[in-house]
Amino acid sequence: MAKLIPDRLIRTRRKTLSLEISRDAKLIVRAPSNAPMYFIEGFISKKQRWIEKKLTTVLERAADSAPRIFTEGQRFPYLGTEYPLSIIEGSDKPLYFNAGFFLSKGHISEAKKIFINWYRKEAVSIIEERLNRYSHMTGLKHNRVKISNAKRRWGSCTAANNLSFNWRLIMAPISVIDYVITHELAHLEEKNHSRQFWAKVSSIFPPFKKSKTWLRDNGHKLTI
Numbered sequence: 001m002a003k004l005i006p007d008r009l010i011r012t013r014r015k016t017l018s019l020e021i022s023r024d025a026k027l028i029v030r031a032p033s034n035a036p037m038y039f040i041e042g043f044i045s046k047k048q049r050w051i052e053k054k055l056t057t058v059l060e061r062a063a064d065s066a067p068r069i070f071t072e073g074q075r076f077p078y079l080g081t082e083y084p085l086s087i088i089e090g091s092d093k094p095l096y097f098n099a100g101f102f103l104s105k106g107h108i109s110e111a112k113k114i115f116i117n118w119y120r121k122e123a124v125s126i127i128e129e130r131l132n133r134y135s136h137m138t139g140l141k142h143n144r145v146k147i148s149n150a151k152r153r154w155g156s157c158t159a160a161n162n163l164s165f166n167w168r169l170i171m172a173p174i175s176v177i178d179y180v181i182t183h184e185l186a187h188l189e190e191k192n193h194s195r196q197f198w199a200k201v202s203s204i205f206p207p208f209k210k211s212k213t214w215l216r217d218n219g220h221k222l223t224i
Helices: 037-046 048-062 105-138 168-171 174-186 196-202 208-221
Strands: 008-012 017-023 028-034 077-078 081-088 094-095 101-104 143-146 156-157 163-166
Touching: 008 037, 017 048, 037 048, 048 174, 077 105, 077 168, 081 105, 101 105, 101 143, 105 143, 105 163, 105 168, 105 174, 105 196, 163 168, 163 174, 168 174, 174 196, 174 208
Parallel strands: 008 028, 081 101, 143 163
Antiparallel strands: 017 028, 077 081, 094 101, 156 163
16 A cells, blocks of 8 residues: 555644545644654554545545536436436426426526526425424424525524525435424524434434435535
8 A cells, every 4th residue: 555645734732643534535634743753654554544445435425426417318316316307498497397307408508507596496495394394393493594505514503593404405305304404403402412402303303313324425416
């Protein structure tokens, strides 16, 4: 195996060494300010198999989340199922859905914007409907609701009990949407991730673990 060299070495007052593989496949090492280089290199060498495994995972995820091309037959996710795109002429709508996506040929140049707008509208409708259902069922009352364009967070709950949900969730199965909704509703009572918090999530949505795992393993694919 070739010797691995860190892309970034961060020295602080910490007492231990740690490794991180960033989203752009860079090896980041955090080390005590007085740790000698030979010690750091030895640590990296011991962790080389773990590093290479993580790098492979990051690169595979990057390939899975590559931007989609708006061409005939390209597939786009909606509520957990991927549907083909058809390019059509003579439509008075830029984009519509009917067991598949139909994009007007005259709007191909702005296809990405049109798709995002369509997804956002669907997210507003479906997420708010599901949120109201669980809120009524649990008696948990929130304040404002926002559909966000966050890069890394699927949902959030502020100290003022305002909730936010990522529009990309509309690409995931409805059970995953339900998990994120109940996750944020549980934060209305528990502002942390304690045992009490997860017990609350489980009481609202018992199969949450399966949805949580799905989102962890597939969330990077929810993009266009």
